[in-house]
């Protein structure tokens with residue numbers, strides 16, 4: 001079973017409340033998503049391996065820590081995933097960024113891949129798939145299958161908000177993928193929206209509706 005980590009840091013929870021509010025406008029919504037993404041990046045990278053190096057401080061030589069080896073790849077699912085990339089890059093500036101485009105049929109809710117462009121060495125990277133809303137789980141599930149098909153072996157999934165239905169899909173299909181959430185909500189409605197959720201993340205990020 002995948003592990004589910006709800007990142008309940010007070011700052012994340014506080015900002016998520018304002019992200020959810022209907023009267024939060026595009027500019028503020030985007031800024032809050034950026035801030036929450038940065039805070040989530042901090043938590044998600046908690047287990048990165050460290051190694052010792054010897055440095056010279058102004059007063060002495062010292063053995064101190066740096067992050068060892070692990071290279072990170074951020075994989076936002078278009079288009080809403082893009083809204084979380086800059087916040088993460090503030091903490092992980094050397095990460096490479098791949099993109100997966102999936103179109104969700106509004107009637108059947110089935111995802112279809114229309115674009116994929118990845119770093120060439122995804123098999124050597126720890127990949128963080130970014131999908132703000134884990135609703136049916138269809139898009140994230142497909143994206144993770146695509147990455148595995150191309151050689152990825154080390155994948156985490158990061159979402160602002162998830163529905164239990166989506167979490168269950170990822171747990172069943174990808175027991176090796178840890179899931180990091182800002183919140184685990186109640187359910188999906190009949191249109192595939194997360195309840196209480198925040199509405200359509202892409203529309204709210206980009207002011208389209």
Ligand code: URA
Nearest residue numbers: 133135193194200201
């Ligand atoms: N995608 C969204 O943007 N919002 C939802 O509630 C579900 C899927």
